[in-house]
Amino acid sequence: MNIYKKLTFQYIRMKLNILYRINPVKAGQLAFRLFTTPIRFPRKNSEIFLNASSIKINVDGKMIKGAVFNSNQTRKALILHGFSSSKEKFDYYVQPLIDKNYQVFAFDAPAHGESEGKTVNAVEYAAMIKKINNDFGKIDAYISHSFGGLALSLALEEMEHDHQTKVVLIAPATETTTAIDSAFKVIGVKNSNIKTSMKDIIYNLSGKTADWYSVRRALHNVKADILWVHDKDDDTTPINDALRVKEDNHQNIKFYITEGLGHSRIYKNETTIKQIIDFF
Numbered sequence: 238m239n240i241y242k243k244l245t246f247q248y249i250r251m252k253l254n255i256l257y258r259i260n261p262v263k264a265g266q267l268a269f270r271l272f273t274t275p276i277r278f279p280r281k282n283s284e285i286f287l288n289a290s291s292i293k294i295n296v297d298g299k300m301i302k303g304a305v306f307n308s309n310q311t312r313k314a315l316i317l318h319g320f321s322s323s324k325e326k327f328d329y330y331v332q333p334l335i336d337k338n339y340q341v342f343a344f345d346a347p348a349h350g351e352s353e354g355k356t357v358n359a360v361e362y363a364a365m366i367k368k369i370n371n372d373f374g375k376i377d378a379y380i381s382h383s384f385g386g387l388a389l390s391l392a393l394e395e396m397e398h399d400h401q402t403k404v405v406l407i408a409p410a411t412e413t414t415t416a417i418d419s420a421f422k423v424i425g426v427k428n429s430n431i432k433t434s435m436k437d438i439i440y441n442l443s444g445k446t447a448d449w450y451s452v453r454r455a456l457h458n459v460k461a462d463i464l465w466v467h468d469k470d471d472d473t474t475p476i477n478d479a480l481r482v483k484e485d486n487h488q489n490i491k492f493y494i495t496e497g498l499g500h501s502r503i504y505k506n507e508t509t510i511k512q513i514i515d516f517f
Contacts, residue, residue: 250426253268253426253431254426257430261434264434265438268431273357274356275321277349278322282325283328285332286324288306289304292304296365297361297364299347299354301346302344302350303369304342305340307334307340312338312339313342313377313378314341314342315341315342315369316330316341317362317366319386319408319410321349322382324344329504329505330380334380339377339517344369359384359413362384365388375397378403378404378405379402382407382408382409383473386406386408386410386411387411390452394455399461400461402462403464403517404459404461404464407466408473408500409465410474411452411474411478413447413450414447414451415474415475415478453478453482456482457485459489461489463489463490464512465492468503471503472499495508495509
């Protein structure tokens with residue numbers, strides 16, 4: 238960990254601990270805001286996206302920008318990136334999907350890339366997915382990574398789909414409670430009361446507990462044909478959460494487990510890409 242990160246995490250720890258002693262609710266609000274604020278990294282210079290047609294939608298007052306390819310095709314595929322990522326990072330999948338005769342959509346999630354917003358949660362990301370289906374017609378196939386997989390699972394619970402809908406979940410953020418625990422561990426906040434206060438904020442905002450925001454829970458209500466791709470060495474979305482889903486023995490979910498690719502290299506790996514494209 239570099240010195241900048243160490244100092245940043247030290248400042249966050251100190252601020253949360255002090256704020257909790259003054260006002261536990263505000264400490265929970267700050268923790269939630271930090272948890273839902275992505276880092277906007279420089280956009281990948283992707284040649285294929287230079288040839289895309291630009292499109293945009295309005296989701297809850299935020300302008301969400303995207304791209305569409307091969308727009309003369311009737312079958313539609315949607316690419317969904319993860320937290321602190323962007324649509325261009327998934328350019329590996331655009332041409333292969335075009336070759337499969339899909340019309341291909343890719344959007345920057347709220348607070349990411351070219352889209353508006355400063356924070357985003359899974360409900361807001363899911364709302365974007367539902368809006369895309371509403372504005373452009375039913376999506377036939379999805380490729381999602383990490384946070385995008387959680388949002389997609391929540392959205393599919395509330396959208397029209399069937400067993401012919403194709404869904405790829407690459408290292409999905411399976412359990413929100415795991416993500417919260419990991420974030421607190423990385424920052425080094427040991428006061429469990431702050432975590433509890435943050436979970437209270439989630440409940441107050443949505444009427445649902447943090448553990449409701451679960452891919453495992455949502456998939457009991459999803460009929461799509463699913464390929465789940467995960468790496469044994471993923472230290473962001475742990476493989477153990479994925480294996481619990483595997484133990485549920487869903488007949489519509491196939492698992493492809495890799496090793497040594499971690500959380501991000503997995504979706505760039507040529508063998509993984511081939512497995513995913515062959516699934517379509």
